Amino acid sequence: MDGVGKLKAIGRRFIPFASILVFLTVWELFARAGVVIPYLLPALSTVLAHVYADIMGGDLFRQLGLTFYRAMTGFFIGAVIAIPLGIMIGRFRFFRWFFDPVISITNPVPKVAFLPIFMIWFGLGDVSKIASVILLVFYPMVIAAIGGTLSVDKQLIWSARSLGASERDLLRQIILPAALPQIITGMQIAVPLALIVSIVAEFLMGGEGIGGKLLFAQRRINSPGVFASIVEIALAGAILIKSLEYMRRRLLVWHPETKLTTA
């Protein structure tokens, strides 16, 4: 490959980030032009300096860690409830008859409205924050698991039955893997939600965590601090979402979609 070809190859690697670079440049120029006062929109460089100071201060990771701990604990508990339940609802008429109406009626209710109730029930600590996360992430995952289970090719089930599979074998060895692409999609929707609810819960209840840190900065009219928190959440969240995509490719090596994304 010649020099130009190499440059082109490197350029191609950065194409996915071009839109972000343009956005960040416009932000910096707009803020520096002095169209608005820095309190309304601090310059990107100011915000990044703040992020750098946060990282060096060491406290950032504790705050992010707390928020992630709440988000991920809620996410995992939610997944452990929602995925098996969704598979059962998809597989057994009785479960569908019982749970389908409950899910349909409660799903459109804004779940964040339950935050004050959880505060009354569980206090202002981690329990009520994690409970809010569970309640929110439950829905996309249970709906994905129901849909995934209902769309399993019935000839796969027939084949397995004629090869001597019991109902238990079917659930674990056929239906779960066959529904996995949709279930993982549900998880990919749930993870950012978990992070959002965790932060909103911190806003409402105060205390430690990245949401608390943001609120604290806002109350002190420290707008670079507020923007820095958002940038920090965005970066940490992006890492989380990328690792989910990686997990998806690893789990679905057999799936035709994987070839498209890795080739």
Place this chain on the structure above:
Amino acid sequence: MAEQTNITVENLSHTYMPPKGKPVLALDGITLSVKDKEFIALLGPSGCGKSTLLYLMGGFLDIQDGQIRVNETPVTEPSRDRGIVFQHFALFPWKTVIQNIRFGLDKMNLAKSERDERARYYIDLVQLHGFEDSFPSQLSGGMKQRAAIARTLAMDPAILLMDEPFGALDAQTRMFMQAELLAILEKTPKTVVFVTHDVHEAVLLADRVAVMSARPGKINEIADIELGGGPKDVKSPEFAEMVDHLWDGVRKEALAAGQGR
């Protein structure tokens, strides 16, 4: 496997309930008996209910009216004794070829060495050596179908139910697979029910061909394919005559169905 295996279908009717619209009568009073180690083809135009009949024999659909018995035991659910091969293979896409073949074997009460040996034997039989660790999505249509056939044969079922197994393959692969199937059955004789809409295929493979009518499916005729013993000569006048005769019957039914009867 000295015991006899026969299938008796008695006065079987079946109605489908589509999500919208009126119930559809798919099968109307089918009576049929399949003898031990016999190869019977169910031949008919598309939509005549031949696959439904096969699925009922497999125990995959609930029997509504009439009865199916295997060795005098009524069929109520799927069983290892009745292996199935589908047109679109129904391989487990998240399992490799060897894992697909081991799926049923691993649920049998066999020593590990025996299971390994059987898996190996059937991989060789269908000539998939070297593709054990491939996923189905990496295989050609013919290879997928051979893997599916190996998975079913590895259970050593007394009955083999085949639902247009070569219908999704190109003409060349189909001819090759037909010859292979006959060779395999020569080695391990089984009672076979084979659904097809290909008259030539039915005459080539089967001992008897049951010609079904357009919906609601009935059996119009059961033809004995006796072409003077020995391997069938596809170039003989008798072969051509039998194909012509059965084709006439199928065409009439297909036309009748086309006219919305």
